[in-house]
Amino acid sequence: MAHVTLRNELQQIKQLLLLNNKTVLTPDEVSLMYGLSKDYLYHLTSERVIPFHKPNGKKIFFDKEEVENWLLQNR
Numbered sequence: 001m002a003h004v005t006l007r008n009e010l011q012q013i014k015q016l017l018l019l020n021n022k023t024v025l026t027p028d029e030v031s032l033m034y035g036l037s038k039d040y041l042y043h044l045t046s047e048r049v050i051p052f053h054k055p056n057g058k059k060i061f062f063d064k065e066e067v068e069n070w071l072l073q074n075r
Contacts, residue, residue, distance in 0.1 A: 025062045034071065 012032070019025065019033050031038045044050040051066040 023064050025064055025067070027060055027062070030062050030067060034067065 015032060019029050022029070025033065027038055027041050030036060031041055036044075041050070045052050045060060050070050051063065053061045053063065055061070
């Protein structure tokens with residue numbers, strides 16, 4: 001059981017390291033990277049609270065720098 005948990009944690013660390021080099025993120029990646037649930041993230045986009053991009057009116061993408069600036073805007 002501990003072996004499976006360790007493997008999952010290592011996989012998550014690997015994903016976070018790979019995400020660190022990306023500038024454009026999907027909702028799944030933003031959720032993983034910043035600890036926001038996908039439901040909450042979609043709520044923020046529907047209220048136009050968090051900056052996002054929707055090219056061709058389809059999938060939602062986030063600029064990593066814009067998300068980080070948004071997270072840090074209120075002290």
